[in-house]
Amino acid sequence: MMTMNIDNSIFKTLHKNEAWMYTNVSALSNVDFSTTTEVDFTEIKKYDIAQDNPFVVFVNGAFQEGYSRLEEGISINSDTVGDIGSRSDSLIPRGDSDTVTITGNQNKTVHILQIITGDTPASCFGNVLVHAAQDESISLAETHIAVTDQNHVFMPCTEVVAEQKSNVTIVRSIRGSKEAYHLGSLHVTQHESSTVQTHTITLGGKRVRNEVYAYLDGEHCESNFDGMYMLGKDQLVDNHLRVEHNEPNGNSREFYKGVLDENARSVFTGRIYVKEDAHQTDAKQTNQNILLSDDADVSARPQLEIYADDVLCTHGATTGEIDEEAMLYLRTRGIPKDAARTLLIYAFLNESLDELTDDSFRSVLVEELLSNLPGGEFIRALYL
Amino acid sequence: MNKQINTTNDPKKEAAEALPGGGMLLSSSNPVEEDTALLKETFKEKYKWGFVTDIEADSAPPGLDESTIAFISAKKDEPEWLLEWRLNAYRHWLTMEEPDWAHLKYNKPNYDEIIFYSAPKSLADGPKSLDEVDPELLETYKKLGIPLAEHAALAGVAVDAVFDSVSVGTTFKDKLEEVGIIFCPISEAVHSHPELVKKYLGTIVPYSDNYYATLNSAVFTDGSFVYIPKGVKCPMDLSTYFRINAKSSGQFERTLIIAEEGASVSYLEGCTAPMRDENQLHAAVVELIALDDADIKYSTVQNWYPGDENGVGGIYNFVTKRGKCQGDRSRITWTQVETGSAVTWKYPSCILLGDDSVGEFYSVALTNNYQQADTGTKMIHIGKNTRSTIISKGISAGQGQNIYRGLVRIQKGAENARNYTQCDSMLMGDRCGAHTFPYIEVKNKTAKAEHEASTSKIGEDQLFYCNQRGISTEDAINMIVNGFCKEVFRELPMEFAVEARRLLEVSLESSVG
Numbered sequence: 001m002m003t004m005n006i007d008n009s010i011f012k013t014l015h016k017n018e019a020w021m022y023t024n025v026s027a028l029s030n031v032d033f034s035t036t037t038e039v040d041f042t043e044i045k046k047y048d049i050a051q052d053n054p055f056v057v058f059v060n061g062a063f064q065e066g067y068s069r070l071e072e073g074i075s076i077n078s079d080t081v082g083d084i085g086s087r088s089d090s091l092i093p094r095g096d097s098d099t100v101t102i103t104g105n106q107n108k109t110v111h112i113l114q115i116i117t118g119d120t121p122a123s124c125f126g127n128v129l130v131h132a133a134q135d136e137s138i139s140l141a142e143t144h145i146a147v148t149d150q151n152h153v154f155m156p157c158t159e160v161v162a163e164q165k166s167n168v169t170i171v172r173s174i175r176g177s178k179e180a181y182h183l184g185s186l187h188v189t190q191h192e193s194s195t196v197q198t199h200t201i202t203l204g205g206k207r208v209r210n211e212v213y214a215y216l217d218g219e220h221c222e223s224n225f226d227g228m229y230m231l232g233k234d235q236l237v238d239n240h241l242r243v244e245h246n247e248p249n250g251n252s253r254e255f256y257k258g259v260l261d262e263n264a265r266s267v268f269t270g271r272i273y274v275k276e277d278a279h280q281t282d283a284k285q286t287n288q289n290i291l292l293s294d295d296a297d298v299s300a301r302p303q304l305e306i307y308a309d310d311v312l313c314t315h316g317a318t319t320g321e322i323d324e325e326a327m328l329y330l331r332t333r334g335i336p337k338d339a340a341r342t343l344l345i346y347a348f349l350n351e352s353l354d355e356l357t358d359d360s361f362r363s364v365l366v367e368e369l370l371s372n373l374p375g376g377e378f379i380r381a382l383y384l
Numbered sequence: 385m386n387k388q389i390n391t392t393n394d395p396k397k398e399a400a401e402a403l404p405g406g407g408m409l410l411s412s413s414n415p416v417e418e419d420t421a422l423l424k425e426t427f428k429e430k431y432k433w434g435f436v437t438d439i440e441a442d443s444a445p446p447g448l449d450e451s452t453i454a455f456i457s458a459k460k461d462e463p464e465w466l467l468e469w470r471l472n473a474y475r476h477w478l479t480m481e482e483p484d485w486a487h488l489k490y491n492k493p494n495y496d497e498i499i500f501y502s503a504p505k506s507l508a509d510g511p512k513s514l515d516e517v518d519p520e521l522l523e524t525y526k527k528l529g530i531p532l533a534e535h536a537a538l539a540g541v542a543v544d545a546v547f548d549s550v551s552v553g554t555t556f557k558d559k560l561e562e563v564g565i566i567f568c569p570i571s572e573a574v575h576s577h578p579e580l581v582k583k584y585l586g587t588i589v590p591y592s593d594n595y596y597a598t599l600n601s602a603v604f605t606d607g608s609f610v611y612i613p614k615g616v617k618c619p620m621d622l623s624t625y626f627r628i629n630a631k632s633s634g635q636f637e638r639t640l641i642i643a644e645e646g647a648s649v650s651y652l653e654g655c656t657a658p659m660r661d662e663n664q665l666h667a668a669v670v671e672l673i674a675l676d677d678a679d680i681k682y683s684t685v686q687n688w689y690p691g692d693e694n695g696v697g698g699i700y701n702f703v704t705k706r707g708k709c710q711g712d713r714s715r716i717t718w719t720q721v722e723t724g725s726a727v728t729w730k731y732p733s734c735i736l737l738g739d740d741s742v743g744e745f746y747s748v749a750l751t752n753n754y755q756q757a758d759t760g761t762k763m764i765h766i767g768k769n770t771r772s773t774i775i776s777k778g779i780s781a782g783q784g785q786n787i788y789r790g791l792v793r794i795q796k797g798a799e800n801a802r803n804y805t806q807c808d809s810m811l812m813g814d815r816c817g818a819h820t821f822p823y824i825e826v827k828n829k830t831a832k833a834e835h836e837a838s839t840s841k842i843g844e845d846q847l848f849y850c851n852q853r854g855i856s857t858e859d860a861i862n863m864i865v866n867g868f869c870k871e872v873f874r875e876l877p878m879e880f881a882v883e884a885r886r887l888l889e890v891s892l893e894s895s896v897g
Contacts, residue, residue, distance in 0.1 A: 018485065276814065276815065277814065279814075289826070291826070291828075291829035292829065293829060294796070294828070294829055295796075296827075296829060297825075297826070297827045298824070298825070298826045298827075299823070299824065299825045299826075300822075300823075300824040300825075300835070301821065301822060301823050301824070302820075302822060302824075302835065302837075303819070303820060303821045303822070304809075304818070304819060304820040304837060304839060305487075305817070305819045306809070306811070306817060306818045306819060306839050307815075307816075307817045308811075308814060309811035309812065309813060309814050309816065309841040310814075310841055311811075311839060311841075312838075312839070312840065313837075313838070313839040314836070314837060314838045314839075315820070315835070315836075315837050316834070316835055316836050316837070317822070317824050317833070317834070317835040318832075318833070318834050318835075319824065319826040319831070319832070319833045320829075320831065320832040320833070321829050321830060321832075
């Protein structure tokens with residue numbers, strides 16, 4: 001089966017860079033990705049969560065025509081990479097894979113399933129190009145899922161061009177095995193009056209890096225980048241964003257929140273860059289964390305780099321336990337301690353999922369969240 | 385002729401000219417444009433305190449090698465162990481690279497051209513009283529407005545003034561001695577209290593700490609030494625003025641303050657420097673140690689020469705300041721007003737080791753013209769119930785770049801640790817920059833860390849509101865800036881608060897105001 005033999009020595013020293021200082025993936029440099037792996041295709045059906053929608057399936061970076069449902073505007077090429085990625089200083093390796101290109105109006109969410117599997121470690125890329133022309137609207141859901149407990153490394157790269165007055169929504173969820181490495185990037189170029197929103201939901205993986213690079217190259221751009229994570233034993237998520245306001249009147253929001261249990265770790269680095277003369281920029285950046293365990297660990301770097309004076313930029317980061325007052329409120333109403341705790345965590349995280357407009361994707365993610373959440377059974381019982 | 389009559393008969397214009405702010409209120413052209421122009425004019429303020437005192441210097445040859453260090457050590461008649469320590473630092477320094485992670489652009493200093501030791505010759509023997517001090521020096525201090533001599537008594541401030549590496553006069557020494565406080569030049573303390581210096585020197589900032597601190601350890605010339613014995617509250621604010629004189633003499637002060645159990649002290653540091661064309665390096669180290677229930681307040685007003693309006697010249701201020709709250713319930717407060725220097729690289733930090741200890745950092749940093757300041761703090765929470773507060777206010781004007789860089793680290797054992805960080809930036813003009821790079825690391829779930837930041841400019845509506853009420857634009861700007869910095873100024877001791885406000889006004893107001 002298709003797997004890429006990459007030069008894994010780059011992973012060895014990645015954490016010596018400032019941008020990677022909290023995330024060490026050097027273990028990958030010792031993994032042998034060269035052996036051919038066996039793939040179990042029967043898994044695919046299980047993840048076809050929206051059967052009326054277009055469905056694009058990749059297994060270890062290779063397009064699977066027989067399982068996919070392509071519609072107008074969705075095409076597959078091999079060995080194509082976009083050029084937006086080269087604007088960034090991302091250190092994640094890029095490489096060739098089958099590439100899906102999405103154009104035209106896609107009002108039914110296009111579901112792209114990237115399965116990483118095999119009984120030996122696999123390394124693969126996943127390239128997606130999204131081009132929303134003027135006034136077009138594209139909705140996309142990416143599911144990145146490692147199905148076998150191996151040191152797989154998956155390096156997805158999605159590049160988005162949003163032309164004038166277009167609208168792009170991307171929901172990227174990282175699920176599955178808690179042994180895999182996901183080093184993903186999302187590169188966005190926005191033109192005048194375009195709207196882009198991305199939701200990055202991290203529930204699986206051992207080391208997950210979610211990079212977002214956004215270039216607001218036109219006036220009156222609207223950008224919303226948010227993220228949610230619920231992690232447990234030995235998991236780490238590193239959300240790394242750079243939002244460049246290059247033209248006036250841009251409006252951007254970064255909102256990342258998560259809950260960490262056991263020895264889970266969260267890293268957040270957000271850089272808002274406002275170019276000279278990009279006046280009337282309104283940018284906000286927030287990272288909120290709840291720690292459930294004594295061994296959990298949070299590092300946050302909400303950064304502003306501003307070269308224009310007529311701007312409104314704020315950032316904030318909070319880290320702590322569950323709000324004691326909210327606990328008291330629930331306890332005084334006769335709700336047992338564990339239940340109250342679970343309710344509050346669920347409410348905290350579910351806020352992000354509520355943003356998702358597509359019911360089928362939301363319910364799957366809620367389900368996965370509940371299975372990761374300590375006491376999730378209790379919430380499920382409430383719903384059923 | 386017609387023109388003249390028109391001009392004088394135009395009541396609008398006449399009134400406008402009468403206004404100190406240039407009459408933006410009554411102007412019929414685009415008020416925003418005029419406002420920007422006025423702001424630009426406002427920030428062109430010259431450095432008022434640039435002058436050179438002509439004193440023959442007794443200097444080491446430029447450049448640095450082991451013999452330079454031996455020369456400095458011999459000059460100061462230092463014990464063997466200190467020379468050894470300096471040489472260790474120097475040898476380590478040779479293995480280090482000058483850091484470039486800061487958000488700064490400047491030409492790195494040429495260490496072969498720096499004169500690492502320079503003392504005013506007439507003082508080489510060390511004066512015993514003010515009468516022995518070179519009158520030219522005293523004149524210099526007068527110009528600077530340092531409350532030495534009779535001023536000292538009036539202001540109630542004991543001054544240990546450093547003029548180019550050698551301390552020239554210490555007042556109120558007797559009064560301090562009565563309660564057992566040691567306040568003297570560190571070169572003197574090496575001889576009079578070697579056991580204390582040996583015990584604490586380099587324990588907070590080890591000689592291998594960072595490039596500039598290591599350099600300082602190798603070549604430090606002088607600085608202050610303060611020891612507050614158990615239970616003593618220092619009866620007055622201690623003060624020192626650093627002043628860079630003699631061409632190309634980088635200054636390398638080293639300050640060490642020890643507060644024993646239950647002691648408390650407030651220490652003030654203020655600086656002005658003469659005008660110069662070439663860049664001068666200043667790499668100081670300050671170490672603070674607070675034992676159980678001790679309280680140290682360290683305040684700085686820094687107004688070194690920032691370079692001219694084209695960014696030529698100015699001081700490089702690469703300073704390492706660190707305090708350790710070693711004892712339970714101890715407290716260290718850093719307050720700084722940074723208006724000078726071409727390049728500032730400074731992160732006064734607190735290591736909160738003792739349970740219930742408190743670290744505080746209050747900062748106002750102003751960058752005008754081509755000044756750059758990468759400054760902030762580190763709060764390392766190790767003990768239980770430790771608390772830290774960071775309030776940072778950055779003001780950028782002209783082409784100035786102002787960077788807040790701060791680390792809040794809450795270690796695993798720091799139960800119930802609390803941090804609150806607020807960093808606000810104000811931009812004046814459209815060619816300056818304000819940047820915020822916080823690092824927040826939390827390893828304890830009972831800890832709470834909060835970070836808030838905002839960036840704004842002086843609003844047209846705010847200026848309009850003031851103008852409407854008869855307040856000139858300059859006054860309005862000063863008022864708004866003062867309000868913006870109020871949270872920091874109120875942490876400064878009285879005399880410093882006054883000076884800080886004046887400094888900020890000098891840096892901001894036009895020659896008209």
